[in-house]
Amino acid sequence: DAGVTQSPTHLIKTRGQQVTLRCSPKSGHDTVSWYQQALGQGPQFIFQYYEEEERQRGNFPDRFSGHQFPNYSSELNVNALLLGDSALYLCASSREFYEQYFGPGTRLTVT
Amino acid sequence: SQELEQSPQSLIVQEGKNLTINCTSSKTLYGLYWYKQKYGEGLIFLMMLQKGGEEKSHEKITAKLDEKKQQSSLHITASQPSHAGIYLCGADGKGGGADGLTFGKGTHLIIQP
Secondary structure, rough: OOEEEEEEEEEEEEEEOEEEEEEEOOOOOEEEEEEEOOOOOOOOOEEEEEEEEEEOOOOOOOOOOEEOOOOOOOOEEEEEOOOOEEEEEEEEOOOOOOOOOOOOOOEEEOO | OOOOOEEEEEEEOOOOOOEEEEEEEOOOOOOOEEOOOOOOOOOEEEEEEOOOOOOEEEEEEEEEOOOOOOOEEEEOOOOHHHOOOOEEEEEOOOOOOOOEEEEEEEEEEEOOO
């Protein structure tokens, strides 16, 4: 049983560009959450998708958007990249009301 | 908004010794989660606590939830090199795991041989 997978592993982008990160949830999970983890900090909640809709959102600007597909996989899009967007982006999946399982993350570097 | 404070921030322990990590919340805890993270990698789920006074154990790791104190502790017995890493506590606002989690900054654990 494959766990949560994320792609790509690493990514380098330039300020002002746009980026798309992808996540495939663990088998049997229908909820996907995205987190941003800056160096030396705990993960910060970006948003959560359930039934292809954004169900909950953290304190992140509209430059951060997402999508969930019918097969429960998800994408995180970030527009107009800033240097401060450099971080490890983590995807977590869960079945509703159960614990969240995390993927290995995507390391985004903005230069 | 809920804030979680972890203590200590870092911990160096000799192999074989016991240790405790604490997580204190600014608000009532409905669901408390413990994760372990190797540097730059994803989080590994350890335990979820949902009821006051609840205590769970897995191998040499025990976690407790003190609802009145809005606090949780993680205790490792007879530490091993494999226990080294960053321990993170996370909480959700309503319990049940359906919400986005708020995390502490983590406790960096180093095991000295």
